[in-house]
Amino acid sequence: MREYIVAVVGASGAVGEEILRVFEEIEFPLKKMVLLASSRSAGNTMRFKGREIEILELTHDVFSEQGIEIALFSAGGSISAEFAPSAVDAGAVVIDNTSHFRMDDDIPLVVPEVNPEDIALYEAQGIIANPNCSTIQMVQTLKPLDEAFDLVRVDVSTYQATSGAGKEAMRELVDQMQDFFAFQLDESKKEAFVHQIALNVIPQIDKFTDSGYTKEEIKMVNETKKILHKNVEVSATCVRVPVLRGHSESLTLTFDSEVSAGEARDILKNAPNIIIQDAPDKSYYPMPIECVDQNETFVGRIRGDLYRNNVLHLWVVADNLRVGAATNAVRIAQKWVQMQQR
Numbered sequence: 001m002r003e004y005i006v007a008v009v010g011a012s013g014a015v016g017e018e019i020l021r022v023f024e025e026i027e028f029p030l031k032k033m034v035l036l037a038s039s040r041s042a043g044n045t046m047r048f049k050g051r052e053i054e055i056l057e058l059t060h061d062v063f064s065e066q067g068i069e070i071a072l073f074s075a076g077g078s079i080s081a082e083f084a085p086s087a088v089d090a091g092a093v094v095i096d097n098t099s100h101f102r103m104d105d106d107i108p109l110v111v112p113e114v115n116p117e118d119i120a121l122y123e124a125q126g127i128i129a130n131p132n133c134s135t136i137q138m139v140q141t142l143k144p145l146d147e148a149f150d151l152v153r154v155d156v157s158t159y160q161a162t163s164g165a166g167k168e169a170m171r172e173l174v175d176q177m178q179d180f181f182a183f184q185l186d187e188s189k190k191e192a193f194v195h196q197i198a199l200n201v202i203p204q205i206d207k208f209t210d211s212g213y214t215k216e217e218i219k220m221v222n223e224t225k226k227i228l229h230k231n232v233e234v235s236a237t238c239v240r241v242p243v244l245r246g247h248s249e250s251l252t253l254t255f256d257s258e259v260s261a262g263e264a265r266d267i268l269k270n271a272p273n274i275i276i277q278d279a280p281d282k283s284y285y286p287m288p289i290e291c292v293d294q295n296e297t298f299v300g301r302i303r304g305d306l307y308r309n310n311v312l313h314l315w316v317v318a319d320n321l322r323v324g325a326a327t328n329a330v331r332i333a334q335k336w337v338q339m340q341q342r
Contacts, residue, residue: 001029003031004030004069005031005032005034005068005070006030007033007034007035007062007072008020008035008036009036009037009058009072009073009075010036010074010076010079011041012055013037013075014166015074015097015321016035016037016074018321018322019072019326020033020046020048021326022326022327024048024049028337033048033049034056034062034068035055035056036062037055037075038058038075041055043055058075060086061086064090068087068090068092069091069092070093071084071087071092071093072094072095072097072329072330072333073094073096073098074097074325074329077100079098080098080101084096084101084127092126093122093127093128094128095128095130095329095332095333096127096130097325099219101127102129102223102226103223103226107121107124107128108120108128108129109131109223109227110130110227110335111135111136111328112331112332112335113271114139115229120339128336130328130332131328132216132219132223133160133164133247133320134158134164134216134219134220134236134238134249134320135223135227136323137316137317137323138154138156138220138249138316139227139228140272140274140323141271141297141299141314141316142224142253143228143271144274145259145264145267145268145312146230148267149256149257149264149310150256150257151228151230151253151254151256152232152233152256153232153234153235154224154235154252156235156237157238157239158236158238158239158249158250159201159241159243159247159248159250160205160247160320161288162242162244163245163321164205164320165193169192169197172189172197173242173244174244175189176196176197176198176199177199177242180198185198193240197242198242201240201242203239204240205239205240206238214238216236217238221236243288245292245319245320245321246287246289246291246292246317246318248286248315249316249317252311252312253314255311255312258309261302261303261304261312265302268299273297273323274296274298277300278300278301280301285300285301286298286315286316286317288317288319291317291318292319293319294319294322295322296323298318299314299315300314301314302314
């Protein structure tokens, strides 16, 4: 089997670190791993598969100099905008974890469990986009139910962990809690979020648009339609909660046909990379604390509506750094490699 030279752009960030961990856990035809980051991190080392690898500075020439064939970007939209074309020009396929390319008509937006066939469209621009973290776990759940019952509307409220805003946001939560117990919370810094996150929930992720929805909420609307190739109605309310890792979502799904909780449960049991945790009488349901470091999406609290036989309610939890970012990107790379070997 042919082996590939892979680069992780933004290797020292939270998602970059997680991408390396996922690669360590899977069988992948890896010839060489190249770590790229800004000049601030260049020269430092990171441990990968038992050895230290030096981080190289991200430049426009490094992709050709290193012979990179697959480049996974997770360093921010402006970095992807500037450097992804250079990677493509050097012959690499880019798998981008930022929002920059997601809604470009010529660039596929892929969740391998949902629309793997779209990966073939990468040739137009040489780039495959990774969806938003909250969108990924949701569409993994929506796809098999849509195929069975014809989905017409999604109403979703998210409970998103601080890690979705990066390492500094996680640290801010921890620092604020320490300051609380030291009776110094009033003096605690508030930089990662517009309000205190400790002991609080913030019904705002990203900036508000003229519609009254935030950019994060609009992402879920537009990305869901693009991934499912369906003009389904979506309304989202995205909330930041004082959790370090693991996004939770409350979904209300409306279908064009009658649906039962039992049927939905059986369908989701057989869906790829979904695990059912649904025994409420035993207090058994998905929680973010138990999804950390897991590569699956967990679904529970599956129940029919009290008034309408075409409405379903459920609770979905996944590790946002894995399922919502790193794992999805690596799975795209795996699918792309399989396509090259056909």
